[in-house]
Amino acid sequence: MIEWDGRVVTFHLTGVEADEAFLVGDFNGWNERAHPMRQVGDRQWVLKMDLPPGEYEFQYLVDGVWHNDSEA
Numbered sequence: 001m002i003e004w005d006g007r008v009v010t011f012h013l014t015g016v017e018a019d020e021a022f023l024v025g026d027f028n029g030w031n032e033r034a035h036p037m038r039q040v041g042d043r044q045w046v047l048k049m050d051l052p053p054g055e056y057e058f059q060y061l062v063d064g065v066w067h068n069d070s071e072a
Contacts, residue, residue, distance in 0.1 A: 001071050011058075011069075013037060013045040018062045021045045025058030032061055 001012040011023050021037040027049075028034040037045040037060075045060075060067040 002069065007050065009049050009051045011037070011047045011049070011060075013060050013062070013067070013069075015043050016045065016060075016062055016067065017043050018045070020063060022061040023047050023049075023058060024061050025056050027051060027056050027058070 001014070003010040003012070013021055021039075022032060023035040023037055024030055024032050035047055035049070037047040040046050058069070058072075060069065
């Protein structure tokens with residue numbers, strides 16, 4: 001799930017049990033380690049980013065496995 005408050009974009013990854021998760025996309029040159037997500041609960045990960053308005057392609061990299069955001 002993605003939320004935007006007019007300035008900050010919040011990426012939520014839920015229901016995924018993992019040791020690590022990263023947000024990877026065209027906004028960071030598809031750098032697999034540039035944006036680690038923070039675990040905020042059981043099977044819940046979050047990352048807040050200041051992104052200019054626009055369209056972006058991204059995926060989550062979870063323990064080395066690619067995941068799409070089903071709501072994006």
